[in-house]
Amino acid sequence: MDFQLSADQKMIVDTAASFVKRELPVERMRHMREDATGWSRDVWKQMGDLGWLGIMHPEDVGGFGGSFCDAALILERFGANLVSEPFTASAIVAAMAVRSGSPEQQERWLAPMVAGDTSLALAWAERGGRFDANSCATRAEKTGTGYRLRGEKIWVLNGHAADHLVVSARTAGADHEAEGVSLFVLDASAPGLVRKTVKTMDGQKAAMVTFDCTVGEEQRLGAEGAALPALERALDYGAAAAVAEGHGVMKASLDMTVEYLKTREQFGVKIGVFQALQHKAVDMFIETELTRSVMLLAAIKADVDDVAERQRAVSVAKAQFAMSGRFVSQQSIQLHGGVGVTDEHDIGLYFKRMHVLTTLWGDEEFHLARFARLPAFGAR
């Protein structure tokens, strides 16, 4: 049992911290929320050059061959500064979906993303499907040369800017069945693919996407109808990533709030002397520390092959983060008082990002329910 960072990991953290501090202050995020893309392809390329976009991907595609833990450590830093680039959506979730494809497919779609030349998105969520990956009404019907893919996907993160979209579609089976889900990679410019850009609460962008497209066999990742495990695995990486980024958001919220308590004066004293406020700050600290713990749990277990073990750890982490993150962001506003509800003050930006992160890749109820369905829950 050892949770010390390796020398490599310390270097990753240091590099990420100084890059984010120098290049990506929170002020930049305020400009980015007015930008049509919402993030910068130049910064993306720099992230590729730094090796971050491939940090958890194999050397064959130009990656660093590291673990998910390494990516989680970078995301913690991104969370602290509300970085706008679609690291989780593209370099983790969509990238992991592409990893279920052949070496040729990975060379075609993953390698350029790892280099920072393209970005990816995973289109999986559907109306009425909540957070279930098997709730997939989008269908890919066999034609003579490939498939005709028709359907609609919602809230596709980075879907508005991605060069390639990974799309889940049913090649067989009824809604909610495990069998019959396939993954396809589509060019964003594919005829019949229509993207509508939508703003998200935290100043980022996503897309609502409709499809009526022709796709070839060579665009299908893995065996036909057998993609659900790979899709669920990719989404679990997303959940674990949200916890890591979320911990960064929480830690920054806590630090800003404690700093405010140390400087704001009322009744002739620093308000941090008041016990009612001190105890709220301590409870924020407790929740933040617990989230750091489950972040490590999920970061380590996200890579394991045993599906139940992975799902248990990820669901514990995501559900705990949802509870803790909500508490910390709410209290951080409360302790800032009126200024906390103004758009001028950064703390509100952190509140918004926290909500987005607690919801993405399965919210608290989804992960609690999944946790309670796992075999380990029955053991007593």
Place this chain on the structure above:
Amino acid sequence: MEMSFTPEQLAFREEVKSWIADNMPSHIREKAAVDAYFGHADVMEWHKVLAKKGWVAPNWSQAHGGPGLDAASRFILTEELELAGTPFLSPFGLVMVGPLLMQFGSDAQKQRYLPTILSGEEVWCQGYSEPNSGSDLASLKLSAEDDGQGNFILNGQKTWTTYAQYADWIFLLARTDAHVKKQAGISFFLCHMKSPGVTVRPTLTTGGTPAFCDTFFENVVVPKENLVGPLNGGWTLAKALLGHERTLIAAVGASTRAIGRIKRIAAGTKVGSQSLLEDPAFRGKIARLEVKLEALRMANYRTLAGAQGGHAPGPESSILKIRGSEINQQCFELAMEVMGHDSLEWFNEAGTVPALEQWVPSAFNYTRATTIYGGSNEIQRNIIAKLILGLPSL
């Protein structure tokens, strides 16, 4: 980054597990099966079984008769004892005064007291709180006056002296100087409970168990050699106790066992055609509590890994007492909710509820103490606010 135990540690866990299975006396095993209350005789019997094996004081060094286990093995041993529902040993000698004597006691004091703490031949209780000195412990008034003839004379009252009625010795904080800053006039003494002038009045807890006592001191003579550490240096000892190993205070093993019991009770409670464990609302509540416990377990592992690596406890360990005690209370709250009408029972003399449920209402009451003892959770929060967050004080 590595979060598994080594093969040696896993083998040790198996060894502990099977040793407990083989060595738990049958009447203790029967009580453990339903998580019944263990009386003093049970506790001391189990103490002696563990002492014989050399496992009674996991944290003691070999030089003092401990097993010389590393941090991970200590953790495993303690966790397995909790998971098996074995009696919780009296901590006053093994966890509190013993380690304090090792750190601050004279050689003569170590030789006199440590062996009988280990063997269980002598039982200890703690004299810290007084009727008007709870969270403000340093305001304590029990006086110890130098009689000029080699003794201190004690006068005053201690309260919440848990299990004083069974104790041979009490370690206590007394005022030896009333004219200095309150923390600077306190000394640490060892006093025999059979000394003339000591009287003990047991009181019931809300759990209906005889755990608490008031202990009165009227001109009690304590020889000077029973002073531990320097005169007026007692506050340093009192604070040192708080800095002792924290990987064991989260009660993760005990709460794991409690959640297992909640599930067993829920599985045995039929509502219409299904059990309460299958009811989505209750299942969700249990899942939420178990998730919180799993998060705490991971925080505990982090502290353990730090201790194993020889690092001082980091900020993550300061939360273990607060969160561990809260979760333990929530376990019993949920157990009571699962029991429904059965939660109204009290000591089940008429045998109206299943044995598995019998002790839940008592524990539901008694566990309210977990957020109070060892420094109330509010005091813990004050400490974190000041020492970790650096918030100002008035």
